[in-house]
Amino acid sequence: MKLHNKDYKNLGVIILLLLTLTCSVNTKIDDTSPDFESSLPTRQTEQAPLPSPENRQTSNSVPLTIRELSVPNIIEALAPSVVEIATNGRFGPGGGTGLVLDEEGNILTNKHVVQHATEITVAFSNGNVLKGSKFREDPVLDLAIIQTEGNPTTPAPFGNSSELQIGEDVIAIGHAFGFEGGPTVSKGVVSALNRTLSDMTGLIQTDAAINDGNSGGPLVNMQGKVIGINTFKERRADGIGFAININQAKNSAEKLISLGEPLPPGYLGIGFEEITPAMAFLFDLPRNGLWVDYVQPKSPADKAGIKTDDIIIKMDNHDILNGSNLADFLKNRPSGSTITITIIRNGNDLYEIEIILGDRPS
Missing domain, CATH: 2.40.10.10 (Trypsin-like serine proteases)
Structure with missing residues (x-):
């Protein structure tokens, strides 16, 4: 396309304007200008100091990675605290394992390991074998404490x-x-x-x-x-x-x-299923409670009139939503305690039944 003289003049004006704008922009973004440096946020190049060891445990910003040990290292470290228990009693020989609790020689084990024992021996990792004696038992948690004398003990390290x-x-x-x-x-x-x-x-x-x-x-x-x-x-x-x-x-x-030993919890004499959401939907049951599926003949529950398919929802004023609630409730109520159980029967009938708790069968 052929340009006329007028077009050349216009083109020259446009080029001159572009050059002027370019120079103006270069002047404004020159990074050596003091105004440029003061107008931009500065980037920190020096790292903040690490927290001191005593402050690292209380810092909420970055959780510390807990160092894991190898299995052989764990076994070696715990060896002095783990003992072998051998028993003899009216049901013959038996055995189990124990854990050193303290430097006084108290050893923790399961109640069922030593419950019927008349003789107890305790073997330590250093080769020492000592006589042990039953000290006390927890009737609920299946725990017992036995004691020995004469062996330096290393208490086990406990977690949370x-x-x-x-x-x-x-x-x-x-x-x-x-x-x-x-x-x-x-x-x-x-x-x-x-x-x-x-x-x-x-x-x-x-x-x-x-x-x-x-x-x-x-x-x-x-x-x-x-x-x-x-x-x-x-x-x-x-x-x-x-x-x-x-x-x-x-x-x-x-x-x-x-x-000392606590009193054993009172005995009710029922079997039950915890009601799950799926069960509640399938059988049109309440969302929480204990569905009674067995009543021990001649038990306190049987004598009071508890029946199969009853749903227990309260004991006294305590909600019974699951088996844990029931066990926790009974822990503090020994044999002879009188309690009131609220049940649902036949789908929607509400009953309150008074029960005297009995002794747990041996």
């Missing part, structure tokens, strides 16, 4: 079971089947928390193998801290074992030592 998480790695240590050569070690995870079985609440479920002889031994986290006392396994399935959480176990042990 309230900090456990489902899926966390754990190891179970115990003298399974009384095999020679030291304790048996198995590894697994925390499968579930706050399980309730019979009168025992707050149980830790794990798939770490728990076998005969493991009872009373420690369940340990990967920091080498005891977070549970292995107590039994579900024999109808594989990989389902239970441990008493260490917070409950320590609390029980301290009370046994300082206050």
Whole structure:
């Protein structure tokens, strides 16, 4: 296309304007200008000092990574605190595992390990074997304390079971089947928390193998801290074992030592199912409560008129939403206590039934 003289003049004007604008922009963004540096936010290049060791534990900004130990290191560290228990009694020989509680020689184990024992021996990792004696028992938590004299003891390091998480790695240590050569070690995870079985609440479920002889031994986290006392396994399935959480176990042990044995809880005499949301929907039941599926003949519940298919929703003024509520309620009510149970019968009939709790069958 041919440009006329007028077009050349216009083009020159446009080029001149562009050059003027370019110079103006360059002047305004010259990064050597004092105004430029003061107008932009400065970037910190010096790192903030790290918190001192005493302040790191209380810092809420960045959680610290807890160092995990290897399994062999954990076993070596706990060896002086884990003992083998051998018993003899009216049902013949038996055995289990114990855990050193303190420097006074108190050893924590399961009640069922020593319940019927007339003779007890305790073997330590250093080779010493001493006579033991039953001291006190917890009738609810399946715990007992035995005592020895004459052996320097190393108390076990205890953790905090309230900090456990489902899926966390754990190891179970115990003298399974009384095999020679030291304790048996198995590894697994925390499968579930706050399980309730019979009168025992707050149980830790794990798939770490728990076998005969493991009872009373420690369940340990990967920091080498005891977070549970292995107590039994579900024999109808594989990989389902239970441990008493260490917070409950320590609390029980301290009370046994300082206050003596508590009175056993009163006996009701029922079997039940906890009502889950799925069950409630399927059978048109209340969302919470205990569905009675068995009444022991001649038990306090039977004598008071509790029937199969009744749904327990209250005891006195306490809501009974699950088995844990029931066990916690009965713990503080020994045999002879009178309680009032509120039930739902036939779908919507509400009844209050007075029951005198009895002695638990041996």
